[in-house]
Every structure is written in C-alpha cells, then in structure tokens.
Amino acid sequence: MRKFLFTCLLCTLCVPAVAEERPGLTYTDPYMVTLNPANEMNIIWLTKEPCEGVVEYGTTPDMGSFAKAVGYELKGMRTSATPEGYDPVPEKNPELPVYQLIAKLGNLKPGTVVYYKATTKKGDKSESGKRFFFKTAPEKGKDFDFALVSDMQLKVKTKETLYFLGMQHKDFILFAGDLANTPWKAGEWFDVTGCYQAPGEDDRTFFEAFQQDDSNCQLMQYMPVFYCAGNHEVDDQRVSTEKAFATDDSKWSWSIYMQLFRPLYPEQEYGVGGRRWYSANYGDLHITSINVHRWQAWDGFEAPGWITKDDISPASKQVKWLKEDLEKSDAKYKWVLMHWHMLNRGEDGYTHVSDPVIDKKDPTKVAYPAGDYCYDVLRPLFEQYGVNAVNYGHSHVYERYLVNGVNYIEAASIGNNYRGTNDPYHFSGVQPVIEANDFRTFMLVHVGKNGMTAAGMQASLEDNKIGYIGRVIDTFTVAEAK
Numbered sequence: 001m002r003k004f005l006f007t008c009l010l011c012t013l014c015v016p017a018v019a020e021e022r023p024g025l026t027y028t029d030p031y032m033v034t035l036n037p038a039n040e041m042n043i044i045w046l047t048k049e050p051c052e053g054v055v056e057y058g059t060t061p062d063m064g065s066f067a068k069a070v071g072y073e074l075k076g077m078r079t080s081a082t083p084e085g086y087d088p089v090p091e092k093n094p095e096l097p098v099y100q101l102i103a104k105l106g107n108l109k110p111g112t113v114v115y116y117k118a119t120t121k122k123g124d125k126s127e128s129g130k131r132f133f134f135k136t137a138p139e140k141g142k143d144f145d146f147a148l149v150s151d152m153q154l155k156v157k158t159k160e161t162l163y164f165l166g167m168q169h170k171d172f173i174l175f176a177g178d179l180a181n182t183p184w185k186a187g188e189w190f191d192v193t194g195c196y197q198a199p200g201e202d203d204r205t206f207f208e209a210f211q212q213d214d215s216n217c218q219l220m221q222y223m224p225v226f227y228c229a230g231n232h233e234v235d236d237q238r239v240s241t242e243k244a245f246a247t248d249d250s251k252w253s254w255s256i257y258m259q260l261f262r263p264l265y266p267e268q269e270y271g272v273g274g275r276r277w278y279s280a281n282y283g284d285l286h287i288t289s290i291n292v293h294r295w296q297a298w299d300g301f302e303a304p305g306w307i308t309k310d311d312i313s314p315a316s317k318q319v320k321w322l323k324e325d326l327e328k329s330d331a332k333y334k335w336v337l338m339h340w341h342m343l344n345r346g347e348d349g350y351t352h353v354s355d356p357v358i359d360k361k362d363p364t365k366v367a368y369p370a371g372d373y374c375y376d377v378l379r380p381l382f383e384q385y386g387v388n389a390v391n392y393g394h395s396h397v398y399e400r401y402l403v404n405g406v407n408y409i410e411a412a413s414i415g416n417n418y419r420g421t422n423d424p425y426h427f428s429g430v431q432p433v434i435e436a437n438d439f440r441t442f443m444l445v446h447v448g449k450n451g452m453t454a455a456g457m458q459a460s461l462e463d464n465k466i467g468y469i470g471r472v473i474d475t476f477t478v479a480e481a482k
C-alpha cells in the first residue's frame with residue numbers, strides 16, 4: 001500500500017508522499033506463532049482501535065468452528081513528528097494506538113490442513129478477511145519442509161526475495177532476528193496515514209513484505225514463524241550508538257517485539273534479565289530459540305566495551321535453560337535459532353562476546369578476559385547434546401560452517417549484503433565451507449525418509465549475471481539416526 005505524489009516541479013525531483021494506510025479496522029492481515037505447532041495455533045492481527053475478533057476455522061473450506069479473540073493494547077509504537085524525518089528521541093514522536101487480537105485455535109490434529117478466516121468487529125462495523133490455511137506439525141516420522149529467513153529491516157530487495165520464497169510453499173519459517181530497524185517506528189511495520197517513511201521504504205514495511213499474498217505467494221498468513229530477537233529488536237536503538245544509554249539497563253527493552261509475538265513469550269518480561277527464549281517440537285525437529293546479540297557503534301576495545309545483554313555466561317539463566325532444554329529433548333533432529341553470527345567473518349568476530357573489563361593502566365581501554373561465550377560456552381553445548389544446525393543472521397550474508405558435526409548457517413542476504421572482501425576470519429581460525437554473496441539467497445530444509453536435507457538457494461540475478469534464480473548453491477544432509 002503506497003502512494004507517490006509526483007510534484008515534478010523541477011522535472012527530476014519526485015517527492016514521496018506520506019504513507020496511505022490500508023482502509024478499514026485493521027493494520028495487518030493475520031499472522032501466526034505457536035509453541036505447540038501440532039495442536040495449537042495463535043492467529044494474530046493488529047487493529048486501529050479496540051475491536052472484537054473471531055476466527056472461523058475448520059479442516060474443510062466450509063470451516064464451521066469459531067474461536068473468539070482476546071484483545072490487547074500494543075504499547076510503544078510511535079509515528080513521526082515531522083514529515084522531514086523521525087526525531088531520534090522517541091518521546092518527541094506521537095504515540096500511535098495499536099491494538100492486537102489473538103485467537104488461539106486448540107485441539108488441532110497433527111499433520112492437518114486448517115482453513116481459517118478472521119473477522120474484526122467494532123460497533124455495527126464487521127470486516128472479514130480472506131480465507132487462508134495452514135498445516136499443523138506432523139507426528140514424528142512424517143515429512144515436512146521449512147525455510148530460513150533473517151534481517152529484513154526494509155532492505156532494498158526483501159520484498160522480491162520473500163515473494164520468491166512464498167512461491168516455495170513451505171510449512172514454517174525460522175526467522176533469525178532483525179525484523180525492522182527501529183521497533184518504535186510504526187511506519188517500519190505497516191503504513192499509517194500521515195506517518196513519515198523514508199523514500200523507497202514505504203512499500204516494504206515488515207508486514208507488507210511478509211504478507212504478500214498474490215495468487216501463488218504464501219507467507220505469514222499461511223504458516224507459523226519462529227523468531228528470535230536481534231539487536232534491532234531493542235525498542236530504542238540509541239543503546240547501540242550512545243554510551244550513556246548502553247550502560248543504563250533501564251534503557252534496554254524488547255517490548256514491541258515481545259508484544260507482537262506475545263504467545264512465544266508468555267511472561268512478557270521486557271527488560272534486562274527477562275526470559276526471551278523458548279523451544280518447540282515440529283515433528284522430528286526440536287527448535288530452540290535463544291537471544292544472543294550485541295552491537296555498538298564504537299570500537300570493541302574502547303571503554304565501556306561492547307555490552308551484551310541477555311547473558312550467556314556459563315552460570316546465566318539462559319545458558320542453564322538451554323542446557324536443560326537440549327538435554328531433555330529426545331528429538332531426532334535439533335536446531336538452534338539465534339541472531340549473533342557466532343563464527344562469522346568480519347570485525348565483529350574479533351571482539352569476544354563476554355563482559356568487558358576496564359584496563360587498569362588505561363581506563364579508556366577494555367579487555368575480555370572471560371573469552372568468548374559463544375565459542376566457549378554455547379558451541380560445546382551444541383556439540384554435547386547433538387544439535388545438527390544453528391542458524392543466525394546479523395551480517396546479511398550467506399555462509400555455512402561445519403564444526404565437530406554442527407552446521408552453522410547464516411542465510412541472511414534476503415535484502416542486502418554486508419560482506420567486505422577483506423573481512424577477517426573469525427578469531428578461532430575456522431573458515432566457512434561456503435560463502436556465496438554475489439546474489440540474494442535463502443535456505444530450504446526438508447525432513448523426510450532420507451534424513452534432514454538442506455539447500456541454499458539463489459534468489460536473485462544481480463548485475464554480475466552469476467548463476468540463475470532457483471539454483472541450489474549449497475547442500476548438506478543429516479542422515480537419519482538408526
């Protein structure tokens with residue numbers, strides 16, 4: 001949904017108008033998350049005012065069952081105060097009332113197609129959306145397919161890549177974080193009348209790109225998505241650029257991300273120390289989502305150093321939970337979803353993920369005597385408990401590493417690419433099995449009789465004319481355990 005106002009006073013100047021929001025009561029189509037994909041699905045949508053909602057659903061196109069939605073206020077989104085651009089101080093921008101409806105469909109049977117249609121009511125107004133469908137997770141031993149996506153952030157070609165992905169008709173998506181750039185900016189999620197959007201970004205908001213629904217494209221309305229938070233899911237991004245904010249725990253909050261996907265985070269603990277991890281079983285696959293990320297705009301060895309929230313030190317709550325979660329799972333395959341690119345090339349990899357300690361001789365410098373918690377704490381757990389793959393994002397590249405039987409995959413170049421030709425390798429010296437950054441990509445995974453098979457797929461033909469769209473550029477197989 002967009003509108004361009006071409007003033008053309010000087011023939012070459014095109015002035016983008018403010019966004020035009022979708023008509024009616026809703027800001028979005030339905031989207032889905034679940035912690036029990038074989039038996040339950042949460043149908044979620046956003047509305048402009050407090051409304052009532054109901055979802056009609058059933059295993060035939062006639063449907064016939066009904067689930068009433070529970071209403072919530074989604075707090076914290078704001079519109080721009082000026083047409084010229086956003087004020088960087090969130091409080092100076094007007095708060096946008098956003099409401100959320102969540103209908104939980106329960107008692108579903110595994111491996112079943114469920115049709116559904118959401119209806120929104122306000123007074124004498126009633127609006128019904130299109131009838132969509134999704135598939136519940138199968139029982140153990142049955143086939144299924146999924147895709148990896150990451151780092152949308154309104155990047156240039158996300159819409160085209162997601163459209164191509166939507167044509168693959170998978171059963172679910174693993175999304176490795178960085179959904180938008182700045183969560184409090186409503187105009188990054190959906191169009192709002194009068195809300196400024198950067199030129200060129202007004203037709204690729206998160207929901208517009210991820211809810212494309214042309215004849216053959218099936219995305220968020222047709223399948224659950226399992227997310228983890230990235231550094232861009234922190235409400236106020238000044239924690240990444242201003243040291244006074246970074247060092248103040250009260251400035252760190254993940255409230256908008258956690259409200260959007262409320263059923264994944266039932267405790268709704270938004271601040272530092274809150275629970276931002278979960279797991280779910282999908283057929284033979286155990287999916288574990290953890291919260292690992294950081295980002296600062298200054299040198300990693302300059303005080304106060306790079307600050308990692310959502311602790312992953314050996315004795316942390318998150319690591320204790322991760323160990324128990326992996327240990328008690330008897331799933332045939334195990335997959336971990338996290339944002340931080342724990343083996344990737346690039347400057348980030350040279351600053352360890354652990355607590356910085358101020359240098360006694362030079363207080364402007366820091367060191368990381370505790371080592372790297374990703375490599376030294378998470379990696380051994382993945383190896384000990386038989387994790388087959390870990391996928392992440394953040395560098396917006398396609399790379400896969402194989403270390404002691406665990407695949408580490410970044411399939412995050414769906415919209416742009418941040419790989420520099422001279423980027424250093426990870427401090428461990430581990431080098432990727434493959435790097436493919438001349439085009440956009442995503443990964444598709446099939447679980448079936450012959451094990452778990454993954455394929456990196458080329459999703460664009462760039463000016464360099466390398467390859468072709470749909471080309472498989474990388475594969476790995478995890479044989480079925482006997």
Ligand SMILES: [Fe+2]
Binds near residue numbers: 396
């Ligand atoms: Fe990113």
Ligand SMILES: [Fe+2]
Binds near residue numbers: 178395
């Ligand atoms: Fe990131």
